[in-house]
Amino acid sequence: MRGPGMRWVAAAAVGALVLSGCAGKEERAAESGQTGGGSGWNAGAGTVKVGLISPMTGAYSILGILQENSIRVEMDRINQAGGIGGAKLELVIRDSALDPGKAVQAANEMVGDSQVKMVVGPSLSAFYNASKGIYEQNRMLNCQPGVGTGDFSVLKYGFRSQDPNDIGVDKMMQYLKSKDIKSVGLVYEADDTGKAMDGYLKEYAPKYGITYMGYQQTRPDDQSHRPYIDKLKDAGAIMVSSNASGAKTMAAADEAKYKGLMAGTSGLQNVSFLDAAQDLAIGAVFAAGNLQFNIRDRATWKAGYRTHVEAIEKRFGLVEGPKSGAKMPKGTAIAADCVTAFAKAAETAKSLDPDKLAQAVAGLNIPDTETPSGNAIKPADHEFYHVDDIHIYRWDKDANGWFITDVTSKS
Structure with missing residues (x-):
């Protein structure tokens, strides 16, 4: 069973972020240093296009911006090293704008362009579910850094570079067991992700001897989540949504003087x-x-991750929360991993044929020191992440701001 959250997607927009419209083809080519020259098995074939379908406008635009930035940094690195078989990479962007219809339209445009050899997105599980059939029918390699649920092992051309929610829940149950926490509840939206999370907890909590106390479904018009917390007041831990709704759950828990652990993916x-x-x-x-x-000692960072993050900082800067003051790079390395995997697979196969590419991606074994995310890429099952790749982190804050501590159980 394969299940997140983009991974990592947050529903609340980061305020005060303004980005101009997507660059034109010529501007993007210049920005990436593309020349069309080079030598190799693919030299003279013209540029190789990689598509990105993501929300570039609206409340979720931060997701698209971060994905674009990391993809550009990794494409530049590859182009400076000679491209793919001597051909340069070019990024083509379509704005899904939180509209499933636009996501499907963009997927159809991508498969209709013979120069597009891989597509990243569309992000968000519902949008990908509406588009993945188009990719499969048209033999289009695609990589997903913003799709948390669903089974990628049944796909031929689809791969996931995000950690899916099911293995996050599995790892969290391991952690709760290590802390002798006996019960867990869920407060989450009544959407596809919430229902998937409910299913994962029903599966994994008993596996670790933990009682699952049920799923409290939130509503967009809820003024308070206190009634949900009151129903789960005896749970040793409560898992929450990763957006403003989850913050509302935490506020209710604080009001109720809940003593258990607040957790999430x-x-x-x-x-x-x-x-x-x-x-x-x-x-x-x-x-x-x-x-x-947010681990302050950069000497402990994995080499590829540090190189990628510092390139993002230098070129695009940081996202800083106007209310929290928390900071993160203005990029998401798991999107860059898609490009890393594509380039490695193409060089392995010495081909851009979609069947050969898909087979080559599935056979990759890229060590964690050589990837933008710092996670090894071994997607035999079409998943970049597996449960042993997952950590448990804890948020803390001191006079110098926010930081995280890796509290993963060693057992």
Whole structure:
């Protein structure tokens, strides 16, 4: 069973972020240093296009911006090293604008362009579910850094570079067991992700001897989540949504003087979540892949991750929450991992044929020191992440601001 949260997606927008419209083809080519020259098995074939479908406008635009930035940094690195078989990479962007119809339209445009050899997105599980059939029918390699649920093992051309929610729940249950926590509840929206989380907890909590106390479904018009907390007041831990709704749950828990642990999946890492929750997030734990930016000692960071993050900082800067003051790089390395995997697979296959590419991606074994995310890429099952790749992090704050501590159980 394969299940997040983009991974990591937060529903609350980060305020005061303004980005101009997407660059034109010529401007993007110049920005990436594309020349069309080079030598190699693909030299003279023209540019190789990689598509990105993501929300570039609206409340979720931060997701698209971060994905674009990381993809550009990784494409520049590859182009400076000679491209793919001597051909340069070019990024083509379509704005899904939180509209499933636009996401499907963009997917159809991408498969209709013979120069597009891989597509990243559309992000968000519902949008990908509406588009993945188009990719499968048209043999289009695609990589998903913002799709938390669903089974990628049944797809031929689809791969996921995000940590899916099911393994995050599995890892969190391991952690709760290590802390002798006997019960857990869920407060989450009544959407596809919430229903998937409910299913994962029903599966994994008993596996670790933990009683699952049920799923409290929130509503967009809820003034308070106190009634949900009151129903779960005896739970040793409560898992929450990774957006403003989760922050509302934390506020209700604080009001009720709830003494248990507040927990979540990888979306709790986001600045937008901390802006919504603020100091209520102190002590909250979340399951995520390699996440070292808020670990202050950079000497402990994995080499590829540090190189990528510092390139993002230099070129694009940081996102800073206007309310929390929390910071994160203005990029998301799991999107760059898609480009890393595509380039490695193409060089392995010496081909851009979609069947050969998909087979080559599935056979990759890229060590964690060589990837933008700091996570090894071994997607034989079409998943970049597996449960042993997941950490448990805890949010803390001191006079110097927010930081995280890796509290993953060693057993």
